[in-house]
Amino acid sequence: MTITMSSQNFQHHDHSSYFASITKDIEAHLKQSIIVKPPFTVYEPMYNLAFTTPPTSAPLLCVAACELVGGHRRQAVAAASSLHLMHVASFTHEHLPLTDRSNPNPMIHHAYNPNIELLIPDAIVPFGCELLTRLDNPIEDDHADRVLKVIVEITRAFGSQGIIDGQFHEKVVNRSNGEEENNNADWIDYTCRKKEGKLYACAATCGAILGGANEEEEEKLSKFGLYVGMIQGYSKIGRGKEEERLKRVEELTKLAIKELEHFKGRRVEEISSIILGP
Numbered sequence: 358m359t360i361t362m363s364s365q366n367f368q369h370h371d372h373s374s375y376f377a378s379i380t381k382d383i384e385a386h387l388k389q390s391i392i393v394k395p396p397f398t399v400y401e402p403m404y405n406l407a408f409t410t411p412p413t414s415a416p417l418l419c420v421a422a423c424e425l426v427g428g429h430r431r432q433a434v435a436a437a438s439s440l441h442l443m444h445v446a447s448f449t450h451e452h453l454p455l456t457d458r459s460n461p462n463p464m465i466h467h468a469y470n471p472n473i474e475l476l477i478p479d480a481i482v483p484f485g486c487e488l489l490t491r492l493d494n495p496i497e498d499d500h501a502d503r504v505l506k507v508i509v510e511i512t513r514a515f516g517s518q519g520i521i522d523g524q525f526h527e528k529v530v531n532r533s534n535g536e537e538e539n540n541n542a543d544w545i546d547y548t549c550r551k552k553e554g555k556l557y558a559c560a561a562t563c564g565a566i567l568g569g570a571n572e573e574e575e576e577k578l579s580k581f582g583l584y585v586g587m588i589q590g591y592s593k594i595g596r597g598k599e600e601e602r603l604k605r606v607e608e609l610t611k612l613a614i615k616e617l618e619h620f621k622g623r624r625v626e627e628i629s630s631i632i633l634g635p
Contacts, residue, residue: 372630379420379437382430384408386438390488402469402477403484409468410445413553414631415560418585421628422561422578425620428568435488436507436563442485443515444556446478451524486511507563514559523551542601549590550583557586577619584613585632 391407393400416437423433452465453474467474489504489511513519527548561582565575588609591602613632617625 372627375627376414376417376421376631379417379430380412382434383416383420383437383441386434387441390438391484399477399480402473403481405468406445406449406474406477406481407442410448412441413444413556414589414634415444415556415582415586416440418557418582418628418631419560419564421631422564422570422582423568424564425578425623425625425628426565426568426570426574428564432567433564435492436511436567437560439485439488439511440556440560440563442481442488443511446481446485447515447520447524449474449478482515503566503569506566510559510562510566514555519555519559520552523548523555526551542598542605545591545594545602546587546605549587549594553586553590553593554583555586557589558583561585574619577616581613581616581628584609584616588613588632589634 387407391400391404393404419437419440420430420433424430453471454467469477486508489508492500492504515521526544530544558579559582561578562575565578570578588606591606591609594602610632614629617629
């Protein structure tokens, strides 16, 4: 699905270099953190999955949110790396080559046997949390509290009330109700909210927390992330009525832009450009 925006309040500028620099910093942090060492049967596939899984722009949003509220990039890179690893684990589990699925996910290249792709993500998840606990910033008195809040946000987003709920709901519907339910607007909206929506909301919230945002700023950026994530979710869904989906995307775009009005006077162009994708 091709997304086009007609909102007069939104202008898309090319900030690819900004997001490219964030991507470079995240990759450098991951390469420094994930060292291929014994047992090689664990760390070698962990390393490869971390760098071959199709990425999401949620980690970029995490860093952009941190910088928007006055934080420094170094404060958010570890959280962004953790978000990427959580995404890797979730993506790998979601795309296991299971033959009993009535509507299997699109075929992707599998470098490892299913048993490896089943077990390694379970090691990636705690490793992602460990990256956050390694942070040390003696300048900020409440740094430990911020890190704890971020860990809670991430585990909630990827847990049974977040992405896993969305994945489970999607699989149950695919198995039981067929094409008619797959095209249902409420079902599509729920899935996008729970999967991509929760991920991006978490990313924006984590960046805001680490950047020292107040509660109102956290809430605004969380909602912004939710709407951006749902837009990303709608862009991936190849079913349902095209006209209805485009209308919903336009509504979500306006809602996302409205949340950024609170930050008027700050550099919002970079973070707003993520609506269309960096």
